[in-house]
Amino acid sequence: MILQIMAVSAGLGLVIASLGLALLRVLRRHSIGVMLAVVAVITVAATLAGVVAVTLAMIIEGRPRNIVLTVVAIGGLVGLGVALINARWVVLASRRLVAALDDVSPSGRFVPPQGPLPAELETIGLALEQAYERLRLGQERERTLESARRELVAWVSHDLRTPLAGMRAMAEALEDGVADDPDTVKRYHTQIRLEVDRLSGMVDDLFELSRIHAGTLRLSRNKVGLADLVADALAGVEPLARAKRVRLSGEADAVLPVDADAGELSRAVRNLVVNAIRHTPADGTVSVRAVAEGDTVSLSVLDCCGGIPEDDLPRVFDVAFRGEAARTPGPYGGAGLGLAIARGIVEAHQGMIGVVNEGPGCRFEIRLPLSG
Ligand SMILES: Nc1ncnc2c1ncn2[C@@H]1O[C@H](COP(=O)(O)OP(=O)(O)O)[C@@H](O)[C@H]1O
Ligand SMILES: [Mg+2]
Known part of the structure; x- marks a missing residue:
């Protein structure tokens, strides 16, 4: 007898479980709320199916049968209600997480929502916080680099222009014969060569630095x-x-x-x-x-x-x-x-x-x- 009851309810349970799993698979992109509701419905359906099958087929008749069915049905409804409320909570928690994300400015800090979250959502919140922090630091580094680069270009062009102007003046003086006593001519030539050395050193440094920054410095x-x-x-x-x-x-x-x-x-x-x-x-x-x-x-x-x-x-x-x-x-x-x-x-x-x-x-x- 007991074996028969076990066999019938297990069989029905299996059928309903397979249907339920198939349904969950179809719904796998839907809200966790919907899935929780499906799980609750399946639980209730499996219990009810077993009880109904057993009561109809054999032992219980009349009043006792109605009592059993009512108790099981009410139990099922209570379970379904709790599952739906729980599903609602999960959905609301995930919405709080999304709302917190919407509040973040592109370069801002992500603040996880206040109040308790289910553990998995809490983990996602923490991971998001860390990801945003990394993003922010990266952007900050980028900004400092960019402003350093702008400053460098400004100073370098200044540093190049000053000696170039001096060299030009000396070269013109030599060309026009304005500077014609041998001492001055020699001094100008020396000066021009020194400036050229300094400028080529600077250009060389700039080239080295740009290779370092571009990550193309090849070490042998x-x-x-x-x-x-x-x-x-x-x-x-x-x-x-x-x-x-x-x-x-x-x-x-x-x-x-x-x-x-x-x-x-x-x-x-x-x-x-x-x-x-x-x-x-x-x-x-x-x-x-x-x-x-x-x-x-x-x-x-x-x-x-x-x-x-x-x-x-x-x-x-x-x-x-x-x-x-x-x-x-x-x-x-x-x-x-x-x-x-x-x-x-x-x-x-x-x-x-x-x-x-x-x-x-x-x-x-x-x-x-x-x-x-
Ligand atoms: N040995 C040092 N003693 C004192 N100050 C230094 C020394 N080395 C570098 N500095 C400071 O750091 C600055 C940057 O140095 P550096 O990058 O070599 O540029 P530069 O020599 O072209 O000025 C220098 O202008 C100087 O103010
Ligand atoms: Mg130096």
């Missing part, structure tokens, strides 16, 4: 000994140091192999050393030190510049940043690209670069992974 990396690289860099700036009467000292505690593009890394080191010499007064010392620290190497350049103003410290690596308020370049004046280039090169080598004020001046430091 080999095992390079940092000690040799430091020695070469110091040899290269020797004339400048002698002209400024600045003492140079270099030390490295071993060969210190790094995987680097020797040309590019030398350029970064040279930019630091040239800056250090330029900002150190006569009879001051610039010392370059390379040491191994765990699995990194640290190369630092210490000068006697008297310290960089605290406010400027975080900005010295920015493109076109130059400390002096008056931005007329001095005899060795650059366009404020040297440190931006150094940072670009070091970061392309998976390294880090930084600066702190220390002792009589400041200390620029490059850290690179030690080659295995």
